[in-house]
Amino acid sequence: MKSTTVSIIGGVALMTMGMLLLLDRLGIVESGVFAPLITFAGVGSVFVALFILRRGNWWAAIPGSVFLGLAAVIAATSFTEGAAVGSFLFLFMAAGFGAVYLRERNFWWALIPCGVMSVLALVAILPAELQGAPTATVLFLGLATTFGLLSVVSVRLPGGTEGSPTGRMRWPLIPAAVLGMLGVTFAFQSAAQIISWDVAVLAVVMVAGLALLAYGYHARNIGQKRAHGH
Incomplete structure (x- = not known):
């Protein structure tokens, strides 16, 4: 039944391609636009069918x-004039x-390329004015x-016990911190390009003032709790 379904999908894709080529040969439709689209969509549908029909075919996705x-x-590309059409590939x-x-769920590694492709899709749709540091x-x-x-x-850890076979990995925090610092650095460069120096200084002063207020409020609450013996 499973192989039959895949065969049906492949047969429909081949028949569609053949029909387009025939119409092109007769001069009715120009298949040069639709043939690659149908080909890729048909092949992709076969792999998606393999993924759906059998749990072990996770790779087909x-x-x-x-x-x-x-x-x-x-x-x-064929039907729109958008400049960020490449983002569709990253999204898929x-x-x-x-x-x-x-x-x-044990294949936690798949989340890394999933996140990377999502970020690249977001970068692809950014306007030309934001190229560079932004x-x-x-x-x-x-x-x-x-x-x-x-x-x-939560992932299955190699050293996990029967009572707690899953846990959280800590090593991703290292690349997250490094990449975050690089992102903040470029964010400051972007702000310097967009915001004038005077405005940036005033913003820093205001943030420092808020930080001092928050610290003073927190220290005051701690002092009151200690005074009341809590």
């Missing part, structure tokens, strides 16, 4: 998302790796967020 993403890029690939993790800010902060979220995901 990755090539399926790539082919469907290429089909989406071709469709967007992110969905593919996300599907791998949802299918096999783009680097989004890239590094997005990657830092990916590793930060990975550190809060």
